[in-house]
Every structure is written in C-alpha cells, then in structure tokens.
Amino acid sequence: MAEMTVARLIADRLVSQGVHRVFGLCGGHIQPLWDAVARAGIEIVDVRHEAAAVYMAHATAEISGELGVALITAGPGLTNAVTAISNAFVARSPVLVISGRTPRPQAGMGAMQDIPQAEIVRPISRLVEQVSERHHVVARLDKTIAAALGAVTGATGPAYIDLPTDLLTEEAHEADIPPLAMEFRNAIEVAPSPSAVAQAAGLIRDSSRIVVIGGRSVRAAVGQVRTFISMAQALYLDSGESRGAIRDDLPGFVPAVRGRAMSEADLVITLGRRLDFQLGYGSPAVFSPRARFLRIGTSFEELGDTRRGDVEVQGSTDAVLTALAERGATPDVPDLEWLKDMRESNVQRTCTLSAKLQAQELDSDGRMSPNFVIGSVNDLLTDKSIVIADGGDILSFARVGLKAVDYLDCGALGCLGVGVPFAIAAALHRPDAPVFAVIGDGSFGFTAMEIDTAVRRGARAVFVVANNEAWNIERHDQMDRFDGNLVGVDLPGCRYDLLARSLGAYGERVENAGELAAALRRAVDNAPAVVDVIVSRQVKSPDYLSGLAEVPPRQAVRAWNVGEFKRYAAL
Template identity: 75%
Template sequence: MSETTVAQLIAQRLKAQGVRRIFGLCGGHIQPLWDAVSREGIEVVDVRHEAAAVYMAHATAELSGELSVAMVTAGPGLTNAVTAISNAYVSRSPVLVISGRPPRPQTGMGAMQDIDQAGIVEPICRLVEQVSERHHVIGRLDKTIAAALGAANGATGPAYIDFPTELLDEIVHDADIPALAMEPRTAQTVAADPVALARAADAIRAASRIVVIGGRSVRSAGPEVHKFLDTAQALYLDSGESRGVVRDDSPAFVPAVRGRAMSEADLVITLGRRLDFQLGYGSPAVFSPDARFLRIGTCFEELGENRRGDVEVFGSTGSVLAALTEAGATPAAPDTAWLQDMRDSNAKRTAKLAEKLADPNPDSTGRMSPNFVVGAVNNLLTEQSVAIADGGDILSFARVGLKPVDYLDCGALGCLGVGVPFATAAALLRPEEPVVAVIGDGSFGFTAVEVDTAVRHGAKAVFVVVNNEAWNIERHDQVERFDNNLVGVDLPGCRYDLLAQGLGAHGERVENAEDLADALKRALDNAPAVVDVVVSREAKSADFLGGLAAVPPRQAVGPWNAAELERYGQS
C-alpha cells in the first residue's frame, strides 16, 4: 500500500462498494481519478454532457437498488450537472457525485474553474464533503457513501465529495487508511417500533376500504408488498417511483380508477412515498375527509410532510409490511362489494384504454394519435423490459398507456431530458432485455447527442421520438388562454432519424400508422435506434385537459384546485 496514490485508494474503495460502472466526462481536475478507476477494472461510461452522467447514475441506482456514481470535473463540469443532481435529490436516488477542484496552492487566487462548488450543491445533496488531507480521504468518502444510502437520517439521495487535483497524486500510507471505512456500506433495514406496529395493525383492522400507494422503497420490497396486499385485502396504486413492482396480474392493482380509489378509501397507506403534488399533498379535498393515513417510511418527507399520518411507522417498507402480515393485520369487516366494484370498473376502463391504444385515430391532417404510438410500443415490451417516458405532453399519454413493466420517467421535478440517458443506462444494466424510451420531440433535444454515448458503449436501447413538432401542452395553452398568440412553441422540420444516423445509430422516420409496427421491430433488431414518429398536435393530453399548463394556485391540476378552493370557501 506504500506506493498507492489517493486516486488509486478512492478507486479501491468504490470497487469494494460494489461499483461496477461510473458515468462521467473527463477533465483535468479529475484525470488522476479517471485513470485510477479504469485501471481498477471499473467501467467508465463517458458521456457528452455532465447532466447525462448523473441521469445515468440515477437510473442505475433506481433499477439496481444500489449506490451509483457520477464523476464530473470542476467548475462548469459540476454546474452542468446541477439539474440532474436536483432531479436525483427530489427522487431520493442514492447517487454519489465526485468532482475535483483546483490545487490547494492556488486557493483564492482565481484559479481556472474555481467556483464555490460546495455552496452550489449543498441545497440539493444529502451531504457535501470537500477533502483537503490524504488521511481524511477514506473516512469522508465512506461518510458520503453512507449519506447517499440514507444512513445519516433515513433519507436517500445524492451526496457530493470533491478533492483538489494535486491531492489525488499524493502517496498514501497504511496509517492513512482506516480499515473499517474500506468496508462496503449497505442500505440499512430499519425495524419498526412494536408500539407503532401495533397502532398500524389496529388501524388496518378498523378499516374497510384500504388503498396502498407505493413509493420508491417498494422496488426493494416486492414480495412483502404482494403478500401484504393479499392479507390486508387492499387496493394498490403505483407511481413513477415504483411502477412495475405490482402489475396487472395482481387483483389489488387498479390504476384506471385512481381518482375514485383516492377519494373513497377510509385508510390510505403510503409506502416510502411523499405526499407531493402528484398526490394532492394528501389534502382532504382530494382524499376523503374522513380517511385516515398510515404512513410508512424512513424520513420526514415520507412520514409527515404536508399531512401527518394518523399513524406513522418509522421503518423499512419490507420489514414493516412483513411484521404487519405476520401479526395478521387485516380488516375486521372489509367492504367486499366496494373492492369488487373497483376491480370491475378498473377492468372496464382498461379495456376502453386498450381500444384507444389500438386506434390510429388520425387528425384532420392524417397524423396518428400519440396513444397509438404508446400502444405500438407496448407490443415490443416483455415482462423483463424497462420502459422510459420523457416529455411534457407525451408523458401524460405514456404514464397512463404504457404496460406496467419496470419504468422510469421525469419524476416529480418534471425534469425533461432524462429519456436518452435513462434508457442508455438501463440497457447497459440489463443488456439482454428490451429497453424502450418514449420521448417527446422537445424533450429529446435536451440530450439527443447522448445517442452517441449509446452507440459507443453498445447500449441497445430504442428511442421512440413522438414528434408533434411542438411544445404541445404550452401550444394548446397559448391557443386557448392567450388568443392563439403562439410564441416559442413550434419545432418544425427536425429530422431526428437523420440525427441518429449521423451519430452512428439506426434511424427511421414514420409518418403512416401502418408502417409503425415494422419500424419498431427493425429498431429493436438494430438498436441503439431512433424512430422519429410524426404524430398529431391536435390531440390533447390528460395533463393539458386537467389544467396543468395553467399552474393553478392551490393544486397542480384543475379539478383538485377547484375542490381545494371550495374547501377554503373561495371561488
């Protein structure tokens, strides 16, 4: 160990953690570490923009359940990554972000790429560490890894650490290496307090209409969730954080009657899920005023944010649900008629949606509906697939229409541009499984050049660009609310298939509905591939029809906002 450099020691610690792949973009301030991780046998996936590196780490962490790493250089390298770090923070995704900074002798002198990096990322990270001495390297790296995994306060999320460049070349000695800090960290399993568990079991026994809403912790607790749903005779609603864990083969899964389930349940159980705008902040204007809430989680956001739980259980989702199942927590008098009615209504609406997804429903210009593209993508997906949705308008169609396979989307931050890097990371993580991203044309523009990353690294993802040549939610809004004064919403004439070909990928353009299925099949056979599908801009998404574009004052969507205003006695 006497000739080991700091950079090599960091690489060894990351390898010990189980990190097999690092996403990043090279730069002088991190070059010693960039070299060291490669020589240590960790695959380096080099991207074209630093935000894509963090997006790819984010997707890998979500799909693997493990810590994932992004490495970016100093100054603009880090500032380029800020949006993606913010997205990981809102999503509570365990991402370790590593950067460099100018050499210590140049501190405060206006060095190249010198900026207050810690101050920039501090509000969007679980922990920020800046290391200046070699004997602090491993201890603080270990601390940062632990913070990302939620060991500090139960909240997972991005954590940041940087090193001055010349420190990376220093030689470390045995005394600089705390042995225990070299050991890998794992996500903690938190057993719940027996008193809180007893209160939770009592709440379940007293309920008759239970709805469970899954958050990100469900991904690591699938068997326990399924068993609990059966035992508790509960219905289940997923979210982008957990989609794919519970699927259509479960009688509990009723996504097509989401609004009814939320408004009619007398007990709402949240599993590692924030009550954010997507859930109406838990408001009695959205849920039944008489509903009780049982909140299960490991941090304040999951337990008490916006609406405190009538019962709050601090603990890991899997261990808490296993304990409740073992305790026989089931309703004493379940409303079986309601349960059957909800399942029947869900089946009817699902069948009606299937008809929409199979109908090209051309508009006045002959362009196909976005729903038809989603339906065609469904025909590519297998039980082992990963589906990605990215965009504004198309996200609304895809969120409802895509099969409930393993799934990622823009998340609660509404972060456009994740589609290409998310799908590329998913395809690298699961190379034998179909990975398909449905991406709006506007959103595709943010990270389109990352198709090159997919090509260079052999990520066999299919990127379906749903091209209505517009920022279409905003376009409809400008037509209807702003007297057709169209400003900055049209994106005409872009040929994303030719862009893909120029980057070395397979590219096709589809203008006719009858050509779509074959084009998608060819794309899957020749991935990475871009299929540029021209669709109707006349189609109005559920998000637009729900008033999302208007940004209502009390709730994110119009009907909930109206109910909230009525609750406050306002019109």
C-alpha cells in the same frame, strides 16, 4: 502507477463497495481519479454532457437498487450537472457525485474553474464533503456513500464529495486506510418499533376501504407488498417511483380507477412515498375527508411532510409489512362490495384504454394519435423490459397507457431530457432485455447527443421520438388561454432520424401509422436506434386537459384546485 496515490485509494474503495460502473466526462481536475478508476477495473461510461452522467447514475441506482456513481470535473462540469443532481434529490435516488476542485496552492486566487462548488450543491445534496487532507479521504468518502444510501439522514439521495487535484496525486500511506470498510448496502434497513406496529395494526382492523400507495421503497419489498395487499384486502396504486414493481397479475392493482380509489378510501397507506403534488399533498380536497393515513417510511419526508399520518411507522417497507403480517393486520369488516366494484371498474376501463391504444385515430392532417404510438410500443414489451417516458405531452399519454413493466420517467421535478441517458443506463444494466424510451421531440433535444454515447458503448436501446413539432402542452395553452398568440412553441422540420444516422445509430422516420409496427421491430433488430414518429399536435393530452399547464395556485390539477378553494372557503 504502482505507487498508491489518493486517487488510487478512492478507486480501490469504490471497488470494495461493489461499484463496477461509473458515468462521467473527463477533465483536468479529475484526471488522476479518472485514470485510477479505469486501472482499478471499474467501467467508465464517458458521456457528452455532465448532466447525462448524473442521469445515468440515477437510472442505474433506480434499476439496480445499488449506488449510482458519477465523476464530474470542476467548475462548469459541476454546474452542468446541477439539474441532474436536483432531479436525483427530488427522486431520493442514491447517487454518489465525486468532483475535483482547484489545487490547494491556487485556492482563492482566481484559479481556473474555481467556484464555490460545495455551496452550489449543498441545498440539493444529502451531504456535502470537501476533503483537503489525505488521511481524511476514506472516512469522508465512506460517510458520503452512507449519506447517499440514507444512513445519515434516513433519506436516500445524491451525496457530494470533492477533492483538490493536487491531493488526488499525493502519495497515500498505509495509515490513511482505515482497517474496516463500511458495509455496502442496497437499501437502508430500519426495524419498526413494536408500539408503532401495534397502532398501525389497530388502524387497519378499524378500516374497511384500504388503499396502499407505493413509493420508491416498494422496489426492494415486492414480495412483502404483494402479501400485505392480499392479506389486508386492500387496493394498490403505484407511482412513477415504483411503477413495474407490482404488476397487473395482482388483483388489487387498480391504476385505471386511481381517482376513485383515492377519494373513497377510509385508510390510505403510503409506502416510502412523499405526499407531493402528484398526490394532492394528501389534502381532503383529493382524498376523502374521513380518510385516515398510515405512513410508513425511513425519513420525515416519507412519514410526516405536508400531512402528518394518523399513525407513522418509521421503518423499511419490508420490515414494517412483515411485522404487520405477523400481527395478522387485516380489516375486521372489509367492504367486499366496494372491492369487487373497484376491481371490475378497473378491468372495464383498462379494456377501453387498450382499444384506444390500438386505434390509429388520424387527425385532420392524417397524423396518428400519440396513444397509438404507446400501444405499438406496448406490443413489443416483455416482462423483462425497461421503458422510459420523457417529455411534457407524450409523458402524459405514456403514464396512462404504457404497460406496467420496469419504468422510469421525468419524476416529480418534471425534469425533461432524462430519456436518452436513462435508457442508455438501462440498456447497459440489462443488455438482453428490450429497452424503450418514449420521448417528446422537445425533450429529445436536451440530450440527443448522447445517442453517440449509446453507439460507442453498445447500449441497445430504442428511442421512440413522438414528434409533434412543438412544445405541445404550452402550444395548446397559448391557443386556449392567450388568444392563439404562439410564441416559442413550434419546432418544425427537425429530422431526428437523420441526426441518429449521423451519430452512427439506426434511424428511421415514420409518418404512416400502418408502418409503425414494422419500423419498431427493425429498430429493435438494429439498436441503438431512433424512430422519429410524426404524431398529431391536435390531440390534447390528459395532463393538459387536467389543467396542469395553467399551474393553478393551490393544486397542480384543476379539479383538485377547485376543491381546495371550496375547502378553504368552508373553513
């Protein structure tokens, strides 16, 4: 193996870019690269399904701020990964996907696992590269990495490259190695134009009720965001992309009065955040009709999609907020009474929610509320914890109730099944911190076999399965809108604790609310662990009550949808 092959060339390039862990599932089409990566000293986390590999690379990118890397074999290996690549694309997560493909002499002849891989992933990738010559390998790899990090289109996201297996084994020459390596960067840096910053500062000065909504870029600019919120006398709302970056110790952080803040602000500032369905597309049916928008981001989808900003500043969040601070951008006449009222209302609602999370609230069958599960997990979280939420029903409770620590969830794609692989990646990245995944029983089924990966790799995460024995949002929907005609929504009798034990993990079932706290502590001590918690299926989640299950025609939320129809009727 002293010979420098193309596979070894790629492995060395990954090392030079700072990659120290990759995720994948071995296969013949990538075996030469798999071997070379291992021999180069990069840790390979081998999984049970290719989607899990990309999910883990995605989570690693989000938690670390660095590039996540997945090695995926050809054909069904690649198609297995498509859902996870789609999720990373919607989340704008910087993931490098490397795959193999049919040897060049067999291309187009009906070879094993020969499908149009590039065309399959092109719509869900920032860049797709297929390399066939050894002297193109490093330059194309560098370009693919740059695309994932946002240096090609301005938007981060998954980027894909594949190589035929016979090319991977071909001998590389010194001339195939460019003299310079692309600098490995954790985030794209874009300096804003002075004129755009001046316009933004003017907009801030003319406003009195400012709300800042944080997207994924906040994770890399926490100090600047905190300084700006205080200086601009603004309120702050997070999202799944940025949750945990800003925490409860910032007085302007008011997640419990989110709806009011959005509807009453006269200036909305988005930081690296798309105006997607979770933000009502920026519609006047959701925000005040008088609200103006200042949009800050590095790509058009963060700056102008759905609703153009009154001012749009292209630049990284830290650079733009630093420039605004230097200009002293603060409201001339801030509405201090509004700020005080919003902060006090947030405290009151937070206290009410805290009490609810501590209440067992047993239903008529004696089953505990999902809120109690969330509250019990909260009791074990520390400042260094990472918590994952995955599911339909339980995600809704978790999004509202979980403490603001480092957090990941299904994202805007609503991609169920991320919980187990996300938590494994989190536990490997932060091995000394308590890592919890709160997962619905339906979602757990998508990637439950990855508990085996957690055991083999020593990923000390606790997987809390909120088991209502149903796809519960859809079950309520069929009960309420379809005359109780229940079809394909019940999941009775599954013992997820026993499944965990069969895979070598600690497993425990909890049916009594009074036993949950002790069971969770045992799970922490014996992680990786699965705690199968029987919860009520009678309690309707916030997402269900909002009308999300109905999939309304104009907005995702029923009230917003009604407002949208009224707005159009008035036009």
